[in-house]
Amino acid sequence: MSALLRVENLRTYFHTRSGIVRAVDDISFSVGEGETLGIVGESGSGKSVACYSLLRLIPQPPGRIESGEARFGDCDLLHCREEKLRAIRGNRISMIFQDPMSSLNPYLRIGEQVIEPLLIHKLASPNDAFDLGVAALREVGIQDAAKRMRSFPHEFSGGMRQRVMIAMALITKPELLLADEPTTALDVTVQAQILELIRRLQQEHGTAVIFVTHDIGVVSGFCDRVLVMYAGRVLESGPTAELFYEPKHPYNQALQRSIPALHERGAELHTIPGAPPDVTQPIRGCPFAPRCEFAEEKCITSEIALKEVTTGHATACLRVQLGEIDLTPAAVAGE
């Protein structure tokens, strides 16, 4: 699988009055054609900022992309000319956001918004665009699409608005879709509908997806590969099944154990003590070390890089890299 997008050493900092917030601190990843990459992390882990940085949607200032490269075809998204990026953004790479309420313009009819990408990128004439818009709405399962083109966003429910956002994002047949928590604001039954829809459209058009979420459950059924982020860094990355069945970082393992399971009743939930670190302070060593049950002196004193330990599965845990600890459930149970 050839890489559609290759991100190297991305650093996005925010220069605020209370100091430099290292929101994304040296992350690298790639997405293959048609692949679904999940980025999971808790709030403040930098997952959304990473996504926004790719399309240079970070408000600058206070934000600044300090270093890195994002290869998309022959273009470096982070450093190419603004005109060049504008031709890609909303065309070959599009994005859907968490809150469909605030990402649609309340003053414009749905139809105008859905076909806007086609008109801006001159992919269709206004007449053809209208028909394509109706087809796009129909494709995402909106009844009476032709009539609904004339509706305003407030006439739609949350789930329907997110469908409109998806129709808008996919109308240009992008090669890559960035989805930033697209189902977080929705109820579970509606979430299931929207995930099913993204999956179907992705298969039909061969679109690659970067799916940002805090919900490790959503990732498990939806993504091919997953990055686990914490305090602006990638702590673990690998194929979805391996990440769940053979965790290679204590944070990933602890996170999974602290999720309340639907079908097993534990007397007490596993907890991760403490809280995520303050990213305005430079972090030496592993950012998870203060909360980690396996942490040792060397975890704090040495610089730790993300390193592949088995094919395609990388971890930023020094002790796993050295083979000192085994986090697979079988090994944990046998202790």
Next chain:
Amino acid sequence: MPAPFLEVRELKTHFAVEQGLLFRRQAGTVKAVDGVSFTLAKGESLGLVGESGCGKSTLGRTILQLIPATSGCVVLEGRNLNALHGRELREARRDFQMIFQDPYASLNPRMTVFDALAEALRSHRKLTRAELRPRVVELMRTVGLLPGALNKYPHEFSGGQRQRIAIARALAVEPKLIIADEPVSALDVSIQAQIINLLAKIRREMNLTLIFISHDLSVVRHIADRIAVMYLGRIVELGAPEEVLGQPLHPYTRALLSAVPIPDPARERQRQRIVPAGDPPSPMNPPTGCPFHPRCPYCIEACKAVTPPLTEWQPGHSAACIRVREILDGTAVK
């Protein structure tokens, strides 16, 4: 049989929706809670689940008399709360407390932790300043906060710690009933588990009766003795967690369960989803008969005509669906 600790009988909360600027007229009624009945024993915990707009929060607030009920009654230890007014109600409020979803909004930003807890303690009992301090420290210990943080302001705490302060405040008056409205929804997963464990521990140690409101079935499972599933202002299923989640009777519960993502890729990929079509209907204009019938795969003509009552199908396990028998036998045709 002794009288239950808490009894909610045919409780209804309707809101009038008005229209027009000058000549206001009633345009309709939102039936947020529409005939809910259940009982709770002392020390029991009930998980109230449902999607947004199903009326679960309104039910919680109506029980605590924060919203006036349209009809029906709430009886706590033999006392009808709806009949209380003014001073009587204020005094009765010490017996029941609420914990809200957003710990950023529910604490006064100008009060230190000490002030916030001391205020709650003083409203309960007359205490001198000297007596106050040890009580505040004790409360903080109960919820796992260090007494060193006594003079800090809410903005100096993380979300999880603020929720601990909110819990301590609720506990200050030694309540008998606590309603927690989505107390962990605003928190990250790693912090969620801490708060759930804390609530479970406090409940056990103080023999508190707890109503835990959440949209998340898996969270509720860890803390509830019984689960009530709400849909459009009504309880559609009620029973022990093993029953409701293991062998759901109502088609809505089944759909809800099948939509919850499981953090297990192999199981997640094999699963059959029964996703109900469309969105939940507006509570202003609810469908006739069973509220779930427009989205239900098992809907027949009779479902459109009668509103099914909550019926006990198995000991301690009730559902409001007329086709439970057939669905269980597998003879129900979709």
